[in-house]
Amino acid sequence: MNFSVTDNHFFKETSLLKEEKKGIITHRSPSNIALIKYWGKHGVQLPNNPSLSFTLTNAFTETKLDYQTKNETESKSEISLEFWFENKKNEKFEQKIRKFLESLLPTQPYLGFVHLKIYSQNSFPHSAGIASSASSMAALALCLCDLEKRLLNTLQNTEEFYQKASYLARLGSGSAARSVYSNIPITTWGKTDVVKDSSDLWASPYTLPIHDIFQNYQDTILIVSAEEKSVSSRAGHALMETNPFAKTRYELAHSNLQKLAFALENGDTDTFIEVVENEAFVLHALMMCSSPPFILMETGTLTIIKKIQAFRRETNIPICFTLDAGANVHVLYPNKYKKECLDFIDKKLKPFCFEGKYLKDHVSNQ
Numbered sequence: 001m002n003f004s005v006t007d008n009h010f011f012k013e014t015s016l017l018k019e020e021k022k023g024i025i026t027h028r029s030p031s032n033i034a035l036i037k038y039w040g041k042h043g044v045q046l047p048n049n050p051s052l053s054f055t056l057t058n059a060f061t062e063t064k065l066d067y068q069t070k071n072e073t074e075s076k077s078e079i080s081l082e083f084w085f086e087n088k089k090n091e092k093f094e095q096k097i098r099k100f101l102e103s104l105l106p107t108q109p110y111l112g113f114v115h116l117k118i119y120s121q122n123s124f125p126h127s128a129g130i131a132s133s134a135s136s137m138a139a140l141a142l143c144l145c146d147l148e149k150r151l152l153n154t155l156q157n158t159e160e161f162y163q164k165a166s167y168l169a170r171l172g173s174g175s176a177a178r179s180v181y182s183n184i185p186i187t188t189w190g191k192t193d194v195v196k197d198s199s200d201l202w203a204s205p206y207t208l209p210i211h212d213i214f215q216n217y218q219d220t221i222l223i224v225s226a227e228e229k230s231v232s233s234r235a236g237h238a239l240m241e242t243n244p245f246a247k248t249r250y251e252l253a254h255s256n257l258q259k260l261a262f263a264l265e266n267g268d269t270d271t272f273i274e275v276v277e278n279e280a281f282v283l284h285a286l287m288m289c290s291s292p293p294f295i296l297m298e299t300g301t302l303t304i305i306k307k308i309q310a311f312r313r314e315t316n317i318p319i320c321f322t323l324d325a326g327a328n329v330h331v332l333y334p335n336k337y338k339k340e341c342l343d344f345i346d347k348k349l350k351p352f353c354f355e356g357k358y359l360k361d362h363v364s365n366q
């Protein structure tokens with residue numbers, strides 16, 4: 001399945017050539033934080049293990065796509081693009097998006113029939129060191145699917161629309177596959193026995209039972225470093241190809257996902273914490289035993305982790321952490337302990353944050 005539209009009869013008719021069409025499409029996509037991590041891929045952006053993430057609420061990207069069909073004399077085999085980020089023309093991002101759209105052209109030829117102007121902005125500061133590729137690629141992919149829908153009358157079926165959006169987002173950035181679903185608390189991507197009809201090609205909403213304790217779960221994102229990472233995720237994924245622990249890691253992801261599904265259903269916060277922290281530690285351990293090795297945690301990351309674990313021991317509050325591919329710490333806790341946890345974060349963890357910065361977020365509600 002490559003969601004190609006080249007054999008679509010609407011496209012064959014090339015009605016696009018005959019009538020001018022223009023319009024504006026807007027989509028907002030949430031950021032997500034993986035609890036079961038995607039780390040290692042093969043083929044064209046296919047994951048080596050299934051992943052599962054919480055969908056966030058306050059961290060999102062909003063993308064506006066302004067399109068107008070080209071006239072008869074203009075080349076349809078080229079991408080016509082302008083890219084604006086946070087109200088400024090951004091050449092670096094434009095180049096990246098152009099490359100992405102060019103890679104889609106053979107299967108999504110309608111992209112060659114339009115002039116595109118893309119305006120994108122994040123709800124969170126760009127300098128916060130938060131990965132924005134997931135939410136931005138997801139918002140762009142949703143815009144592209146809407147564009148196809150408007151131009152070719154395809155993707156009328158909602159499930160197909162979102163599957164294709166997730167498929168396209170994945171091609172832009174793996175974790176973006178999980179960010180096309182707003183208002184869905186949990187998403188999985190990658191073939192797993194735990195989720196019926198799961199696929200490596202696109203992510204899907206997690207529809208298994210979720211205990212009340214995980215409703216409105218809180219995620220406070222502690223900004224430990226706002227600097228660009230020393231090793232990109234792309235390079236990190238590639239190093240899994242020679243990592244001696246790769247096979248064990250992929251097996252562990254499957255069993256951790258199974259355990260996590262049990263914890264989510266039963267409100268078992270002990271198991272939740274065990275799995276979530278294990279996934280974060282394993283992700284960073286894999287980095288440290290890659291060849292060449294690399295470390296993305298900073299001193300503050302470790303200090304914060306130890307303080308969270310000590311606070312949990314002292315209070316019995318089921319607070320825990322997870323890490324992305326970077327130094328920042330996501331502090332996860334049930335909504336009912338929000339006051340105590342925010343107080344702890346503000347008093348004890350804030351001093352270890354870059355410029356005392358942290359972002360309050362929570363899992364998206366259905």
Ligand code: 2P0
Binds near residue numbers: 036037173237
């Ligand atoms: C994840 N991460 O599951 C994992 C956990 C970071 C840590 O996916 O090369 O930016 O664009 O597919 O999605 C970060 O990698 O990598 C990532 P590409 P991506 O969220």
